[in-house]
Amino acid sequence: MSVETRPTMSDKKTTPKRQGISTQAVHAGEARQKPGDSITDPIFCASTFTFPDSQSVIDFIEQGQNREEYGRYGNPNEKVVEAKLAVLEGAEAALLFSTGMAALVGLLMAKLNAGDEIIFFDECYHRSREFCAKHLSRFGIVTRQVRACDYEAMEAAINPLTKMLISESPTNPHLSVVDLERFTAIGHEHNVETLIDATLATPYNLRPIDAGVDYVLHSATKYLGGHNDLLAGSIAGSAEKLEPVRKLRGIMGSINSPHNIYLLSRGLKTFELRMKRHNENGQAVAEFLAAHPRIERVFYPGLSSHPQHEIAKKTMRGFGGLVTFLVKDADWRATADVVDAVQIPRIAPSLGGVESLIEQPLVMSYYECTAEERQQFGIPDNMIRMSCGIENAEDLIEDLQQALEA
Numbered sequence: 327m328s329v330e331t332r333p334t335m336s337d338k339k340t341t342p343k344r345q346g347i348s349t350q351a352v353h354a355g356e357a358r359q360k361p362g363d364s365i366t367d368p369i370f371c372a373s374t375f376t377f378p379d380s381q382s383v384i385d386f387i388e389q390g391q392n393r394e395e396y397g398r399y400g401n402p403n404e405k406v407v408e409a410k411l412a413v414l415e416g417a418e419a420a421l422l423f424s425t426g427m428a429a430l431v432g433l434l435m436a437k438l439n440a441g442d443e444i445i446f447f448d449e450c451y452h453r454s455r456e457f458c459a460k461h462l463s464r465f466g467i468v469t470r471q472v473r474a475c476d477y478e479a480m481e482a483a484i485n486p487l488t489k490m491l492i493s494e495s496p497t498n499p500h501l502s503v504v505d506l507e508r509f510t511a512i513g514h515e516h517n518v519e520t521l522i523d524a525t526l527a528t529p530y531n532l533r534p535i536d537a538g539v540d541y542v543l544h545s546a547t548k549y550l551g552g553h554n555d556l557l558a559g560s561i562a563g564s565a566e567k568l569e570p571v572r573k574l575r576g577i578m579g580s581i582n583s584p585h586n587i588y589l590l591s592r593g594l595k596t597f598e599l600r601m602k603r604h605n606e607n608g609q610a611v612a613e614f615l616a617a618h619p620r621i622e623r624v625f626y627p628g629l630s631s632h633p634q635h636e637i638a639k640k641t642m643r644g645f646g647g648l649v650t651f652l653v654k655d656a657d658w659r660a661t662a663d664v665v666d667a668v669q670i671p672r673i674a675p676s677l678g679g680v681e682s683l684i685e686q687p688l689v690m691s692y693y694e695c696t697a698e699e700r701q702q703f704g705i706p707d708n709m710i711r712m713s714c715g716i717e718n719a720e721d722l723i724e725d726l727q728q729a730l731e732a
C-alpha cells in the first residue's frame with residue numbers, strides 16, 4: 327500500500343487566506359485520503375520502519391528522504407499532529423514532546439551551553455523554575471529572575487552571556503499578561519531569543535508568533551489535549567531553529583506513543599469549541615467571584631480590575647478558563663474548607679480539561695516550600711486556583727456560591 331500519509335502543501339497554494347481555527351484544528355496536517363481509506367489517521371503501532379532492501383537504506387541516508395526510520399526519531403502520527411499544531415500556531419514548524427516539561431527541557435538543553443545565561447519573569451510554573459535553578463545550574467547555566475512584567479528589570483539583566491528571555495503569558499497561577507511587543511522588542515534589540523510558554527492562553531487566545539516571539543511552548547496536557555486524559559508538550563517556531571531541538575529529542579527520547587498522539591489529535595478536533603466555552607466560563611466565574619463579599623481578590627485578565635487588562639483586551643481573543651482568587655480573612659484551613667465544599671470541580675493539579683478542577687496552591691504544589699519561599703513566589707495561604715471546564719457556567723457559579731456560604 328503506497329498511500330501518501332504525509333501532509334501536502336497543496337492546500338496552502340489554493341487557499342492563501344488563513345482558514346478558521348476549527349477548520350485548521352479538524353483538517354490541517356492531515357492527508358485527504360488516508361491509509362485504508364480511513365477518515366481518521368490510523369495509529370501506527372511501530373517501533374521501527376522497514377526498508378525493502380539495503381540500497382533503499384543507502385538512498386534514504388544519502389538523499390535525506392522524507393520517510394520514517396526508527397520510532398524515537400519520528401512516527402507518521404507525530405508528523406500529522408506537528409503539522410496541525412504548526413498551522414494552529416501560525417508557525418513554520420512544531421515539535422511534539424512527551425510532556426510540557428520535556429518540551430522546555432528539550433529546548434533549553436538544545437539551545438544553551440555552559441556559561442550561558444537566561445532571564446525568566448519570576449511568576450512561572452513551579453517545575454520550570456526548579457529545572458533552571460536546580461538542574462541547568464549544574465551545567466553552568468545561570469538563570470536570572472526578574473519581576474513579572476518588569477521590562478526595565480529584564481533589559482537591565484541582559485549581558486553578553488544572555489541567550490534567552492523566557493516568560494509565560496498569562497502566568498501560572500497569577501494570570502499576569504506579558505506585553506509581547508515590548509518583550510520581543512527587548513529580545514530583538516539585544517539579539518537574544520525569546521520563548522513564551524502560552525499554555526494558559528493557547529493559540530486560540532494569543533498569537534505569540536505573530537508578535538515576533540521565537541519559540542512558543544505549550545503543555546498540550548492542558549487545553550490542546552483538553553480532556554484530562556493525556557500528557558504532551560509542544561514547541562512551535564522556525565523550522566531551522568527547531569531542527570537541533572528535533573535532533574536532541576531523538577537522542578533524549580522524550581517522545582509520545584502513537585496512541586497518545588491519537589488522543590491529542592482527537593482532542594484537537596474540538597479545540598475552538600472548547601476554548602470558546604472555557605473563555606465564557608472563566609469570565610462568568612471571575613465576575614461572580616469579584617462581586618462576592620467573601621472574596622478578597624480575583625486574578626483574571628478579563629476583569630477591568632486586572633493590572634494588565636488593557637494589554638490583555640488588545641492582544642487576546644479571550645482570557646481562558648483559569649481563575650485564581652483569594653478568600654477574605656481566611657487562614658489555610660478555612661481556604662481548604664472552601665475547596666472541600668465544592669461539588670462539581672474535582673480536587674487535582676492540572677488545568678484546561680473539560681472537567682473543572684480546583685486546588686489550593688499552598689496544599690497542592692507549594693506544600694514543601696517554606697513560608698518565606700511561598701511569599702517570594704506570591705502564593706498566599708488563602709489562594710485558590712480553579713480551572714473552569716466546559717460544564718454550564720450557572721452550575722459552576724451555584725456550586726461556588728454554596729461552597730463560599732457553607
Ligand SMILES: *Cc1c(COP(=O)(O)O)cnc(C)c1O
Pocket residue numbers: 425426427428451454494498523525526544545546547548557558559
Ligand atoms: C502544566 C504546565 C507546564 C508543564 O507541562 P506538563 O505537560 O505537565 O509537563 C508548563 N507550563 C505551564 C504554564 C503549565 O501549566
